[in-house]
Amino acid sequence: MCGNLACMRMLSGQLASRFLPSRPPEPQAQALLSPPSKSIYIGKTKFLHIPVFWDPAKLLNPHICVVGITGSGKSYFVKTFITRARLVFLANVLVLDWSGEYVDWVRASGGKVISFGKQGGINLLDLGGLSVHQKIKQVVQSLEILTDLSSFPSQKRITEEAIEKAYKRRGKKGAHPTLRDVYFILSRLKEEEAKEAAYRIKSLLLSSGDSFVVQSIRMEELFSGLVCVDLHSLPSENLRSLAGLAILQFVKEKMRLHAVQEKAIRLFVVCDEAWKIASDERSDVVAIVREGRKYGFSLIVASQNPTDVHRAIFASAGTVLAFRLTSASEREYLRTSLSYPDFFERQSNLLSLGQPLVHFEFSSPQPRHGTFILEKVEGEEPLISVYIRGDGMILEFEKEELLKKLISCGLSDKHAKLVLSEFSKHNYSLSAHQFALLLEKFGYGRAFVISVFRELGATEKEILSVFSSAKKGSQAVVFLGKKGG
Numbered sequence: 001m002c003g004n005l006a007c008m009r010m011l012s013g014q015l016a017s018r019f020l021p022s023r024p025p026e027p028q029a030q031a032l033l034s035p036p037s038k039s040i041y042i043g044k045t046k047f048l049h050i051p052v053f054w055d056p057a058k059l060l061n062p063h064i065c066v067v068g069i070t071g072s073g074k075s076y077f078v079k080t081f082i083t084r085a086r087l088v089f090l091a092n093v094l095v096l097d098w099s100g101e102y103v104d105w106v107r108a109s110g111g112k113v114i115s116f117g118k119q120g121g122i123n124l125l126d127l128g129g130l131s132v133h134q135k136i137k138q139v140v141q142s143l144e145i146l147t148d149l150s151s152f153p154s155q156k157r158i159t160e161e162a163i164e165k166a167y168k169r170r171g172k173k174g175a176h177p178t179l180r181d182v183y184f185i186l187s188r189l190k191e192e193e194a195k196e197a198a199y200r201i202k203s204l205l206l207s208s209g210d211s212f213v214v215q216s217i218r219m220e221e222l223f224s225g226l227v228c229v230d231l232h233s234l235p236s237e238n239l240r241s242l243a244g245l246a247i248l249q250f251v252k253e254k255m256r257l258h259a260v261q262e263k264a265i266r267l268f269v270v271c272d273e274a275w276k277i278a279s280d281e282r283s284d285v286v287a288i289v290r291e292g293r294k295y296g297f298s299l300i301v302a303s304q305n306p307t308d309v310h311r312a313i314f315a316s317a318g319t320v321l322a323f324r325l326t327s328a329s330e331r332e333y334l335r336t337s338l339s340y341p342d343f344f345e346r347q348s349n350l351l352s353l354g355q356p357l358v359h360f361e362f363s364s365p366q367p368r369h370g371t372f373i374l375e376k377v378e379g380e381e382p383l384i385s386v387y388i389r390g391d392g393m394i395l396e397f398e399k400e401e402l403l404k405k406l407i408s409c410g411l412s413d414k415h416a417k418l419v420l421s422e423f424s425k426h427n428y429s430l431s432a433h434q435f436a437l438l439l440e441k442f443g444y445g446r447a448f449v450i451s452v453f454r455e456l457g458a459t460e461k462e463i464l465s466v467f468s469s470a471k472k473g474s475q476a477v478v479f480l481g482k483k484g485g
């Protein structure tokens, strides 16, 4: 019978248990491949290993929504993507950083970090080119998004009137009023609602210091290369969101000034873990998603939970990356929003670190569904060199290489990571004495510390000199800096 085909009867259950060779659910190669000069490489597909290029010209819009549990790879993807996007599109990048996790990376990539609250703030009532009427609407809308002001219409009206009065008073002197003026006006009114409204403004002023009163951040600075606004030192989620909203309002106005001819991208705006403002329809995140394409603005929103991202953003983003999600209800939200085949529902629970389910919404009809699994985000971290200097000793390592070396010397993973985070906390520079003390603080003995220095390549003479100068109080220097810098 060899070589002949024969028909046979088979029950459907038996058939279902058999492996039938079929094409894995991935878009066609032509849809994923694009010239590297116009697109961004992110990795290969899981099954057919097709290289995947993010090409805004092929997608419905340039907005990207990234979801997944903590530690699943969201920020790593954003950093990788932004690093390449700056080179390919020569675009500016504005990162609104809720938790301060982009600060080191932005500095190491040659960008600028503005620490909101510590270094500067904005006057919420600075008109920035808007009319008084528009500005009042914006400020009150932010308060509605972040507090329960909309449940108290008369308080809302009194607050609007007080802001208007503040503009009239200050306007005579040609200056912008501040929230302090508004508080002053409200606190002099007799009505109960005015007292409540005054209390609302007072608590905001007390918790934020001068952060929303003194205009020290020049808004134009936000559009020059790679800029990170670090919001993490503001004391509450509400204040971080208020700052984020105020900056986005400015970004939106700036965006509306110029439409672009081609599909060029001028600015990427990153909102990572900005769930409070990404979940509200009135927020400018939604306005940027709706109008961004024609102005050359791309929004990247990352969040742990897909349900925290408003459906208007989630369902209309041209690109969705879903890393591992452990909650069945969140996966269901994802499945219904993107309407992908059941196959992915089973797979999405099994995703590993850095492995996302990707959904591309193509601008022209495609023969295959735009959902697939990426084998892994193929990343790019800036190389950071580590120099250990002291009494004639100069040793150099790449940051990750040092981590591996410390572990191979016998440090636990936890301690090796703590050593590296200590370096980055101190602007990549510690003295050798501090380095040795740190190891001793973790419970490692002097003999062990000496053996670590030896493993790192220091000579006996140099080690001796480090410890003898430490005794004398002089400090050898362990210095971390940018490679080649």
Ligand SMILES: Nc1ncnc2c1ncn2[C@@H]1O[C@H](COP(=O)(O)OP(=O)(O)O)[C@@H](O)[C@H]1O
Pocket: 068, 069, 070, 071, 072, 073, 074, 075, 076, 077, 353, 354, 355, 376, 377, 378, 379
């Ligand atoms: N694709 C990847 N390749 C290599 N390492 C990764 C990848 N994705 C994430 N990581 C590492 O995993 C850790 C957690 O990733 P991160 O992006 O910070 O998670 P999230 O933002 O989702 O909380 C980081 O140390 C990061 O360097």
Ligand SMILES: [Mg+2]
Pocket: 074, 075, 076, 101, 272
């Ligand atoms: Mg993150």
